[in-house]
Amino acid sequence: MAQLIPVSDPTDPRLADYVRLRDVNLRKSLEVEHGLFIAEGEKVIRRAVGTGHPVRSLLMASRWAAPLADLLDPLDAPVYIADDETLEQVAGFQVHRGALASMERLPLPTVEDRLTTAHRALVLEDLVDHANLDVPVQHTEPPRRILILEDLVDHGNVGAIYRCAAALGIDTIILSPRCADPLYRRAIKVSMGAVFSIPYARMTNWHDDLNIIRAVGFKLLALTPDQSAVPLDKAPMGERVALMLGSEGDGLSSHWLDEADERVCIPMSPAAMTNGVDSLNVTAAAAIACHSLMRS
Amino acid sequence: MAQLIPVSDPTDPRLADYVRLRDVNLRKSLEVEHGLFIAEGEKVIRRAVGTGHPVRSLLMASRWAAPLADLLDPLDAPVYIADDETLEQVAGFQVHRGALASMERLPLPTVEDRLTTAHRALVLEDLVDHANLDVPVQHTEPPRRILILEDLVDHGNVGAIYRCAAALGIDTIILSPRCADPLYRRAIKVSMGAVFSIPYARMTNWHDDLNIIRAVGFKLLALTPDQSAVPLDKAPMGERVALMLGSEGDGLSSHWLDEADERVCIPMSPAAMTNGVDSLNVTAAAAIACHSLMRS
Numbered sequence: 259m260a261q262l263i264p265v266s267d268p269t270d271p272r273l274a275d276y277v278r279l280r281d282v283n284l285r286k287s288l289e290v291e292h293g294l295f296i297a298e299g300e301k302v303i304r305r306a307v308g309t310g311h312p313v314r315s316l317l318m319a320s321r322w323a324a325p326l327a328d329l330l331d332p333l334d335a336p337v338y339i340a341d342d343e344t345l346e347q348v349a350g351f352q353v354h355r356g357a358l359a360s361m362e363r364l365p366l367p368t369v370e371d372r373l374t375t376a377h378r379a380l381v382l383e384d385l386v387d388h389a390n391l392d393v394p395v396q397h398t399e400p401p402r403r404i405l406i407l408e409d410l411v412d413h414g415n416v417g418a419i420y421r422c423a424a425a426l427g428i429d430t431i432i433l434s435p436r437c438a439d440p441l442y443r444r445a446i447k448v449s450m451g452a453v454f455s456i457p458y459a460r461m462t463n464w465h466d467d468l469n470i471i472r473a474v475g476f477k478l479l480a481l482t483p484d485q486s487a488v489p490l491d492k493a494p495m496g497e498r499v500a501l502m503l504g505s506e507g508d509g510l511s512s513h514w515l516d517e518a519d520e521r522v523c524i525p526m527s528p529a530a531m532t533n534g535v536d537s538l539n540v541t542a543a544a545a546i547a548c549h550s551l552m553r554s
Numbered sequence: 555m556a557q558l559i560p561v562s563d564p565t566d567p568r569l570a571d572y573v574r575l576r577d578v579n580l581r582k583s584l585e586v587e588h589g590l591f592i593a594e595g596e597k598v599i600r601r602a603v604g605t606g607h608p609v610r611s612l613l614m615a616s617r618w619a620a621p622l623a624d625l626l627d628p629l630d631a632p633v634y635i636a637d638d639e640t641l642e643q644v645a646g647f648q649v650h651r652g653a654l655a656s657m658e659r660l661p662l663p664t665v666e667d668r669l670t671t672a673h674r675a676l677v678l679e680d681l682v683d684h685a686n687l688d689v690p691v692q693h694t695e696p697p698r699r700i701l702i703l704e705d706l707v708d709h710g711n712v713g714a715i716y717r718c719a720a721a722l723g724i725d726t727i728i729l730s731p732r733c734a735d736p737l738y739r740r741a742i743k744v745s746m747g748a749v750f751s752i753p754y755a756r757m758t759n760w761h762d763d764l765n766i767i768r769a770v771g772f773k774l775l776a777l778t779p780d781q782s783a784v785p786l787d788k789a790p791m792g793e794r795v796a797l798m799l800g801s802e803g804d805g806l807s808s809h810w811l812d813e814a815d816e817r818v819c820i821p822m823s824p825a826a827m828t829n830g831v832d833s834l835n836v837t838a839a840a841a842i843a844c845h846s847l848m849r850s
Contacts, residue, residue, distance in 0.1 A: 305830070418835065418838065421831060421834070421835065421838070422834060422838050424823075424826055424829065424831035425822050425823065425826045425831055425832060425833060425834050426822065426823055426826070426834075427822075427823025427824075427825060427826065449831075450831060450833075451830065451831065452831040455829040455830065455831055456831075491849075524845065525848070526721050526722065526723075527720075527721065527722055527723025527848060528723075529723060530720055530721045530722070530723065534601070534747065534751065535717060535720035535721055535745075535746060535747065535748040535751055535752075536721060537721060538717070538718060538721050538722075538841065539714065539717065541837065541838065541841075542714065542717070542718050542837065542838070542840075542841035543841075544838075545834065545837075545838035545839075545841045545842050546841050546842055546845045549820065549842045549845075552821070552823060553787075
């Protein structure tokens, strides 16, 4: 049974996990250093717990203790209860969703392990409309359709791409060493929790790790706005396909473009090429690309 | 020749067009009342001017007068020159792009006129890389592929959809009476200026105006997450197609779903239906839909 602990001092050291949630630089170092992430709101907290992430603590307005009782009951972690003003002073903004959880990150597998092991996926029931239980099932197939994200900087874009990927049948996501963190609060929120249901791994070596992915049998497709590349829908796909997406401003690095087996593009309208609106943002491009991969 | 007028008092009434640019409610009423919109940054200002929008005034840091000289020279409008601190005090945020323009809105045609008249489109050269001239050309074809947006509330989403639509060959956008304003500053910014290159019109009657669109020969397709609808790629398209997109939270209203000639969906992955991530956000759905329409 979780202990409900009233708190009222925003500088209470027991609340250190929750400070200044909108201070991106502070949060990046704090969360990595302590191996934690923050889940916000009932739905996200349930998903994070349901996918096996251990709870360090929770911090919430008292009105959330009852709706979350079934989840709190079996927990050993402390549950801090604060009024809205204290919550706001700690977090640095008005916590509309009223409940925060500090969760432990699970160790990520290596890129090679992620792509070669038949991975266990957790099937989450719709936790709002159905039972509050998660049903783990064994996936017997190793991944066939994956995305590789190079150096995206915007957490919202990373979250949006996870959401598309999950909805459109992408099996796994591989992140470049510097790509933004999918467990950052805003990424989790924009992903609608998809960051918990789609397996991923992070490269350790930007220069060489594409070779690992090719070595386990993936064809590397580089998505580029360059309209002389092969239209994505016409690219020969094969059994295992990895689609590489570049950063918001510059797209894929020339090194990764050179490493690709094929450069592919999303055809733009002829009119667009002359009216100055001749490219898509990375999340729109990812949506179209995932949709094409699903049909291949 | 434009007059360069130094200003230093943030309450100067001549700067009233530029006050509190992040206060959505204030801006909505102020901009509609005065028939104006704000263009921010050199590129957007050039596009807005190049597409024929009259300039009411400009407000900028002095360092922008030289790079914009060719545009300022022929103008009659006043050009207010302020330091960064004054700019911030007026606008209510740090104006990174350093230059703002208050522009007059052009009168929008009726929905019927927009869809039946062979419309004049302005072809914008890439204004950064090429000449700073716009070349108006006569489009001889009336629109064949259009979007209809019902009650989107987020200006960023409206801007993102305009950008996709322009890049992927959508001819025209029709807005429901309550749909968010594409000339709101954030919508312009996210659209990368596409709001100036894609023709649009706004309905006056939410209940009846779909009939106008059908009467001029458009087949009405309603995009829904409902997976029992016809997959978009398999829907018979015909000569003129209008794709209807609903609001962020609730999707299309039941009235508009009932009015549609066909309900269409983007197929989700079978796994997504069980892992709780079984829908796309409206901009991802729009990107995929525009891509499908372009190929039809």
